[in-house]
Amino acid sequence: MKHLKAIVLVAAIALAGGGLWVWWQHERIHPSTDDAYLKANVLTIAPQVGGRVSEVAVAENAHVSAGDLLFTIDAAELEATVRSAQANLDRARQQTTAAITDLSAASANVDSARAALSEAQDAYGRTEKLFTMGDVPQAARDQAAMTRDQAQAAFDSANAALAASREQAGAPGDDNPAVRAAEAQLTLAQINLNHARVTAPVSGWIANLDVRPGALVSPNAPLFSLVEDGDWWIDANFKETDLERLRPGQPVNIDIDMYPGVTLTGTLQSLGAGAGAVFSLLPPQNASGNWVKVTQRFPVRIAIDTRPDDPDLQLRVGASTTVTVDTSGLDTRK
Known part of the structure; x- marks a missing residue:
């Protein structure tokens, strides 16, 4: 009976160790991070001439096509x-x-x-x-x-x-x-005079609309934003220990938190030249006696190759995502 317990214990330890080894190998070949966010081009809409707004032709969160009228300024x-x-x-x-x-x-x-x-x-x-x-x-x-x-x-x-x-x-x-x-x-x-009619430079969604008919606007003063519906990408922050296996062109799986069960595919485009902390407004100063080593994160840009099949599942800027990069191609080439 004692021998049986020992065998079971050894088997359990071996199974746990094997599971940990398999998990470690999977994480090494498929590095992942949930510090990733959905991005798109966001244009700032501002008039090129000043005056009183006579008409606002759009509404908050409305979709517009390139060339659609956004608002007009009194042209008298x-x-x-x-x-x-x-x-x-x-x-x-x-x-x-x-x-x-x-x-x-x-x-x-x-x-x-x-x-x-x-x-x-x-x-x-x-x-x-x-x-x-x-x-x-x-x-x-x-x-x-x-x-x-x-x-x-x-x-x-x-x-x-x-x-x-x-x-x-x-x-x-x-x-x-x-x-x-x-x-x-x-x-x-x-x-x-032509600038009195402000039109959409690209197609996309209106955001942060804060202009009403009768408002006085100044030249080049931002009024609202236009989220372009063309190119979308992911800005993911990977730990520096994951960068060894990351290469441009590798396939990526993308899970969007707001749409559980929906997985998109993408391609790793580029790796950042510096850690995110380096480009912050107040970079950290490590020249102190209480220094603690912290694993740095580097920005990685991932292009989205597919869109959700359901047209109601609209992509939204800033959405939290989880990305997993398939680096197995490195082992195949070897």
Whole structure:
């Protein structure tokens, strides 16, 4: 009887030891953590122009598609700005046309002054010869010289007026700097007017909606969030002792706490370059006499390959999950 008890005890110890060994081997080949959370891209929705909200077209937790209207801002002032910019553009074009007309007139004046100067110079030359021969008096020579000098002054003045007209006219048509500046102001005013209608940049769910019709909003001031329904992933924090067997591309099983019995599949994408504590706001300082070694955890990103079959089982950002990585492929390659 005593021998039987001893045999049973040894068998129980051996069975427990074998069970522990099998469990340890499974945990080594299939590292797991419940320090894992569901993530998605969360966009902050903010208006690009300020004003009073005239309409809110969405509700909290509602699903929207890319391009759907979220809210609108009263556009009366923005429309007035567009009209003012259009008037400035029309005025700039009119001024450019008038400047070009003045330029043509100034150019004609230069041609006329050049012809008058040439004629006065020729007349002075003839009078100078006649004066040398004694055929005309000194007064005639002086009169011809004065006429020539006056023609030269008129020509110089016409050239100066032409240069001023060219500077004022600038480039012709829409290449004129003043016209380009007015066009840019009009374009900016039209862009701001378009921004009075705020639409969804991507499809997803509305979250933290805190805006009502009549509220005054400022440019670039966050109003609510949009949880994108495209890419989903898991940010899992594994113990540093598990990292030895983790490799990108390994398959992962994902259990979501809010949906018991639902298991999704995923793929290990990347391993973090540093422990989570390193990037915290206040990193721990271990230079103390009471230091205790703590196993560090490193972030691992896992892409979700499948979605729940039931459309009512919506994925939600921040949900707690448990992930298990299958690292058996490492042993197979060996």
